[in-house]
Amino acid sequence: MEATHFSLAGALSALEEGLISAVELTEAHLKAIEAVNPQINAFITVTAEAALAAARAADDRRAQGEAGPLNGIPLAIKDLFCTQGVRTTAGSRILGDFVPPYESTVTKNLLRDGAVFLGKANLDEFAMGSSNETSAFGGVQNPWRRRDNQGVALVPGGSSGGSAAAVAARLALGATATDTGGSIRQPAAFCGIVGIKPTYGRCSRWGIVAFASSLDQAGPIARTVEDSAILLRSMAGHDPKDSTSAEREVPDFAAACHRSVKGLRIGVPAEYRLDAMPAEIQALWDQGIAWLKAEGARIVPISLPHTKYALPTYYIVAPAEASSNLARYDGVRFGMRVPGEDLKDLYERTRAAGFGAEVKRRIMIGTYVLSAGYYDAYYVKAQQVRALIRRDFETAFADCDAILTPSTPSAAFASGDKQDDPIAMYLNDVFTVTANLSGLPAMSIPAGLDAQGLPLGLQVIGRGFDEETVFTVGAAIERAAGFSALPQVMA
Amino acid sequence: MSLDAATIRRVANLARLRVEDDEVPRLQAELNGILGWIEQLQAVDTTGVEAMSGGGDAILPLRPDVVTDGGQAEAVLANAPDRAGVFFAVPKVVE
Amino acid sequence: MTYVLDGATGPWEVVIGLEVHAQVTSESKLFSGAATAFGAEPNSQVSFVDAGFPGMLPVINAECVAQAVRTGAGLKAEINLWSRFDRKNYFYADLPQGYQISQFEFPIVGKGVLEIELADGTRKDIGITRLHLEQDAGKSLHDQHATKSYIDLNRSGVALMEIVSEPDMRSPEEAGAYLTKLRQILRYLGTCDGNMEQGSLRADVNVSVRKSGEEFRTRCEVKNVNSIRYVMQAVEAEAKRQIEVWEAGEKVTQETRLFDTTRGMTRSMRSKEDAHDYRYFPDPDLPPLVLDEGWVEELRAALPELPDARRARYVQDFGLSPYDAHVLVLEKETAAFYEEVAQGRDPKQAANWVMGDFFAALNRTGKAITESPVSAKNLGALLDLIADSTLSGKLAKEVFEAMVETGETPGAIVEARGLRQVTDTGAIEAAVDAMLAANADKVAQYHAGKATLFGFFVGQTMKSMQGRGNPALVNDVLKRKLGA
Ligand SMILES: [Mg+2]
C-alpha cells in the first residue's frame, strides 16, 4: 500500500507497529506534493526540511516511548494559522513576507502531540470565498474531475480549498482548516472528504488570522470521520489567551465514532428543501435519512423558520467584523507597504494594492453597515435576526439530538463560473452558514456522487459542545455510504 | 438604500482604500447588488429581540495583573517595512 | 461670584465639561501581559497584542477592572454589573489594531458626583456622567526626523479610565478645582498616580460660551491638556476665542483643538480634520464583563478614607481648624504623615509642628514628604520629649533643625549634644544666684521699681545655662530670689 493512502488512524497503527517510520511517511508525502502540487496548487509554502527534521524527532520520541497521540503524522496547515518562523500569508499580498514570531494555539497543540507539518495550505484571501479563487497565490484545483469532461478544472470549494484538495489528493493525512460560513464543510464536500466545524469556543482562535471573530472556528479536514475526531481532540481545548475559548473538557471524539445511532432523534428541517435544489441533492438527503432510520435512529421533522435569512445576516455580520479586523493591515508594523505622500496616502495605496477584489468588497460592505446612520438598520438588525436563528435551533433541539441536511446545494463547479456574481457565490454556504451564526458544531461527510461522478456531502449539525453526537451520526453515515470513490488527480 | 458615488468614496475613505475614479461605477454596482439582496432582512419582525453580540454565551474571563509579556523589541520590530532603530517609522504626521 | 467674560456685546457665561483620561495603576496592560512602567526603552514593553499582530487576542486584566470599580465607588457612582467593550474604529499611526477597545454603550461606571470647593469657601457638586475603561494608544514622535514620525508602542494598550463630567463648570477656577479634586481622590484610592507631567492624567476640555439664560451653544474640545494650570488657561483662551467668533457674526464650529502652551492659545488640529465616523460595535473578541455583586461590595468596603471624610474627622475629633484640616488632607502622604505624628499625642500640637517647622524644612530642602529626612516617627518622638519636659520649645526647635540635617532621632541628638533641659532646682538656683551677683546694679534698679528688668534676668540666666534651663523653673526661682 502507498504510504500516502493510509488513513490517519491507519498510519498511527503502522507507525506504532513499526511498519513504517515517520521519516518514510513524511518523505512519501513530500514526494507526492512535489508531483501533484504543481497541478493543483494546494500548498503556498512547503517546509520540506523542517518536516523531515520533525519526522526524525518523532521517530526518536517513539523509540524512547514518548510518542504523542499524533506522533509522526504529516499534516497540511491552512495558511491562516500563524506558524512560528514560517511565512504566513492568509492568501493575501498584504502580509508580504510576514514571518510570525509565534505559533497559533491550535498548531502548537498539534505539535505538542507530535504532528509533522508539511507546509502551508492555500486558501481564499483572508478566508473570504467559497471557491479558493481569491487567493493571491492562485486558485486551487479540485482533484476531482467531471466524468464527461476531464479537461475542465473545478474549484475545490473554499476558503479551506488548499487543505481539502491536499487531503483529497493524498498530499497530507489531514489538515487544519477554519470555518466562518462553511469554509471547512463546503470544500470537504466538494473534495469528497470529511470536515468538522466544532462549537464556537471549542478551538482557540489565538494565532489564527482573524476574519470574523464571532464566527471563526478552527477544525480538521481528514479522509474519515475517525481521523477528523483524532485531529480535533488534539486541536481543541481551553486557551486562556482567547477570551471566547470555552473552559470545557475535550472528550474522546474517536470513541464517539463507534457508538450506535439507535434511539437518537434526527431532525430534518423543512426549510432546507430549496425550490431550485438539484434532484440529486434531494435524493442524497433522502438516502441519508433512510440510512439513519435503518440504523435505528428516529427521524423527526423540524422547522428552522429563519433559515432563509441566514445568508443575508451573515453578509452583514461577517464583513462588519472583517472591516475592523483587517484595519491592522496598514503597512506600518508588518507586511507590505506602498509608499505614499503622507501617512493616509500610504495606508490607502498599501491597502488598495495589498487586498484583492473580494476582500475590498467585504471591507467596503462592512464599513458601510457600521457607519453612522446605517448601524441600526443593518448591523443591529442582523444581530437580532441572528438571535432568532439561534433560537430556532434551540427550539428544534428540544425535539431532536442532531440535524441532518445536505452540505452544499451543488457539487463542485468550474473555475470562473461564479466569479462575476458575488451573490451566486455566496449561495454556496446556504446550508452551512446557520451553524456559524448559532455557534453550533457541524460536519460534512462524503455520502455519494452526482451524475458527473463528483462527490456530494451530507451535513450533521449538533447541539453546542455536543460534537460527540455529531461524530456518532457522521460515522454511521460514513459506514452506510461506504464512500470509496477516488479523485482523478492523486498521488 | 442605494449607494451613490459620493458614498462609495466616503466609505472607501473611512476604510482607507484607495479607489480610482474608474473603479467607482463597478464597486457601486456590486455593492448595491449585495445591499439590495441583504435588504430582505427588513422583512423580519425583530421587535423586542435582543441583538446578539459575539459568538458564544461566555462572560469575560479575567486574568491576574502580572507582567508576562514584552521585553522583545527586536521581535516586535523585525517585520516592520520601515524602522528607525527601536522605533517604527512612518511618513511625518502633522498634528 | 459668577464668572463672566465681557465681550463687545456684553457679558458671556462659560460652560465647561471635562473628559479626563486617567492611567490605571496596574503592573500590566489592560488586555496584555506587557508592563506599564514609565520611561522604559522604546517598544520594550510591547506584546504582539499591543502591536496589533495577526491573530492576537485581548484578555482583560482583573486589577484594571477592580481599579475602575474602586474609582466609581469613590465618586459615589453607580457600578454597572454588566458592561461591554466596543471597538472605536479609526486609523492612526500609533493605533496598531486600527481600533481602540473602549466602552461606548455600556460603561462599567455610570452617574456619580464630585464636590468641589472654591477659594471663597463655596462648594458645588459637579456631575460625573460616566467612567469607562479603554486602551491607551502608542506615542508618535514627530520631532526626531525631517520627514518621518517615529512610533513607540510602550503605551499602546495601557489601561485608561475615561472619566466624563457633566457640563457643570462655569469658570476656569471651577475646572481647576474639579481636576484638583479628582486627582486627589484618584491618588487617595491608589487607582491613578495623577502624574500629569508623565501623562498619567490628561484632560480633554469641552468649552462653549453663551449669554445668560441661553441653551448651550456649540462646543469645542481642547485635547490632551496636561496640567491643571493649563486647563484653566485653555478654558479662558478658548472661551475668549469663541466670544470673538460669535461677536464677529460668525459661528463656532464643533472641532478638536490643541492648547499651545507657549502662546496661550488654542488651535485647530489638522490631523483631526478628517470627518470621523468611529463605527462603534461590540468587540467580538470580548464577551460581556459581568461583575459579581459581592466582589463589588468587597472592593467598596475596602476603600480607604477619602479626603472629605478625613478632613471632617480632623475638625470633629482632633479639633483642628477647617483650614488646617484642609491643608493636611490635600495629599494622601501628608495626611498619613500627620496621623502618624498625631497618634497618641496632642493633635493640635502635631498639626502645628507638621504645618510649621516641618513644611518649612521640606520647602527649604526642596524635598517631597516621602523623602523627608525627618520621619513621622522621629517627629512624634520629638513631641514626646517636649511633653515629658526633656526639651523646652526652644530646644525642640534646635533639635528639629539637627534632625533635618542629620536624619537622626531626637533622642540621639539630645544625648550627643547635651541638649537636655535642666530641671534640677539646685542647679538653676546656683545659676540665678551667680547671675544676680554679677548684676547687683540691675537688681537695685529692679527693687527701685523697674519691673521690666525681670525679663532681662530670665534671659541672662538662660544664657548662662546655654538655653537649657527649664523656663518655668527659672521663672519660679527668680521670682522667689527677687522676693517679688
Ligand atoms: Mg474624548
Ligand SMILES: [Zn+2]
Ligand atoms: Zn477616551
